[in-house]
Amino acid sequence: MKKLINNPDRVVEEMLEGLVMANNDKIRLLDGENIVIRKEAPVKGKVALVSGGGSGHEPAHAGYVGEGMLDAACAGAVFTSPTPNRIVKAIKAVDGGSGVLLVVKNFAGDVMNFEMAAEMTRSNGTKVSKVTVNDDVSINDVARRRGIAGTVFVHKIAGAKAELGGTLEETQKIAEKVIANVRSMGVALTSCTLPKAGKPTFTLGDGEVELGVGIHGEKGIQRSPLKSADEFANIIVEKLIKDLSLKLQDEVAVMINGLGGTPLMELCIIYRRVAHILQDLGVRIFKSYIGEYMTSLEMAGCSVTFLRLDEEFKKLLLAPANVPAFCCS
Amino acid sequence: MKKLINNPDRVVEEMLEGLVMANNDKIRLLDGENIVIRKEAPVKGKVALVSGGGSGHEPAHAGYVGEGMLDAACAGAVFTSPTPNRIVKAIKAVDGGSGVLLVVKNFAGDVMNFEMAAEMTRSNGTKVSKVTVNDDVSINDVARRRGIAGTVFVHKIAGAKAELGGTLEETQKIAEKVIANVRSMGVALTSCTLPKAGKPTFTLGDGEVELGVGIHGEKGIQRSPLKSADEFANIIVEKLIKDLSLKLQDEVAVMINGLGGTPLMELCIIYRRVAHILQDLGVRIFKSYIGEYMTSLEMAGCSVTFLRLDEEFKKLLLAPANVPAFCCS
DSSP, rough: OOOSOOGGGGHHHHHHHHHHHHHHTTTTEESSSSSEEEEEOOOOTSSSEEEEEEEETTTTTTTBBTTTBSSEEEEEEEOOOOOOOHHHHHHHHHHHHHHEEEESSSOOHHHHHHHHHHHHHHHTTTOOOEEOOOOBSSSSGGGGOOTTTTHHHHHHHHHHHHHTTTTHHHHHHHHHHHHHHHHEEEEEOOOOBOOTSSSSSSSTTTTTTEOOTTTOOOSSSSSEEOHHHHHHHHHHHHHHHHHHHHOOOOOEEEEEEOOOOSOOOHHHHHHHHHHHHHHTTEEEEEEEEOSSSOOTTBEEEEEEEEEEHHHHHHHHSSOOOBTTTTTOO | OOOSOOOOGGGGHHHHHHHHTTTTTEEEEESSSSSSTTTSSTTOOOTTEEEEEEEESSSTTGGGGGGGGGGGEEEEEETHHHHHHHHHHHHHHOOOOOOOEEESSSHHHHHHHHHHHHHHHHHHTTTEEEEEEEOOOTSSSSOOOOOOOTTTHHHHHHHHHHTTOOOOOHHHHHHHHHOOOOOOOOEESSOOTTTTTBBBBOOTTTTTTETTTTTSSOOEEEEEOOOOOOHHHHHHHHHHHHHHHTTTTTEEEEEEEEEEOOOOHHHHHHHHHHHHHHHHHHHHHEEEEEEESSOOTTEEEEEEEEOOOOOOOHHHHHOOEEEEEEEEO
């Protein structure tokens, strides 16, 4: 294992410290906890958004904390959900009196821990709602679908809604509308290595990929032989279009998300084919995002996300945000 | 070799096509050439900035084309300088009548080809100046120092100067002032693989790194055993501070640049130590950039760049830019 780290037991603490030092105009650390909060939190009267999950997916989620997106991100250990107690502390730290929306990726640990935290804080009188993101179409059973890169669009759009004065009910409602209209699917060319494990989580042969991979290396649709970028784009886009029932004159935002070890060159080559397919279908691309938004340590590969847009989504997507890792221009 | 590509002979064309399709509000392709230009180029009366070099360093340089930075980026084949003819075409396409500044990284091929292009266009009456970036302190002989990630600060600051109405002479002068005040050094944990070669450019043992690596995998200061993130940060920062003669109350911008295969987690851990050293020295960090700015395909590793600031640099660094890969917020 070759990594630029110090102590495998301290990677999360040190990473968050670095991120916050570099962005101390936007975010701060909650003392002694792996919780990053918006610098001026709690913002009185504003609905607060809290997300989080295991670490190793940077910039998710701490990179999305700040004006116009999240109020807090709770980081667990690498690929491990944060505890309910930590989530409770985050909720308390950012509650501005108008309620808190939890944005949770659909993984068993996260769902359980965020739900427990919600119950614990509700019993103290805090208004807490929760949405669960399940954008990964590689699993047929919708209830079991994982939350992956599409989660970033929930942060952006629900975050803008809250920033513009949306109530807890309105913010939850628009988050649920994003979830209903966002789909993703990924492909992994390599595994990744957890700092404490020191060896790859799984192994792929020289000519093999994991199609429909989860962001922790979970199995997807199938082990597949390595194909061309265009062929992978074809397979993924077909699945996304079908699942979203995309049709002529629909408008979408597109995200090509690098999983950590794939260069921008390859993400652009994937984007090219994705954009051509949508053009041919008469689906309009309103805005595109190519980069690393929800990674799996140094895994090579990418995911493709489509978000079907309406006028409100378009306005909120372009609304200002001042966070470490999402650029609105 | 596992890459998300189609044809190794077409990676540059397809990558640029994807990048431009995703950013067609900002940039466009010059027909039939691997040249990306600002959408509204030529901008009448504005000094134009032209850069470029071999591909494989994305987002450099096409990701920096747009309002407030470059007017054109000429892409060569992977790790190969663009031809003088291509550079001439770029100069002609963006010349708005007030002259053109070429920003060249100090590699023999680039220096020769950009100089030939400058001479060819000057003979037609175009005002062309040239600056050469040599920020890589891993080489003692200053004349032989390579241009690496510090080049992005030249694009940003000279680009803002031109956007705000600077003359060719003023824009060249401030670019030279950036070059005099910017230093970088990198460390590679792995090699990268050129698409057409199909195998790694060089090899590093399991516990080995290349300290002071160039962005094409050139040798640096030494092959070193793998050390901790803090130890590498110590070595690099000591070199940068000494070369820049940084002292108490100086102000700097810091860039931690991922070389392509290193996750943001590790870049943040490196940043943490870099920031602590500067704090201890009493050097103020004005603004920090952590991400992928000048890569070497999927190479693992990073570089650290310091730019010493004055009031004009600070203003120009924060001036608006509307390009695919540099966020000003």
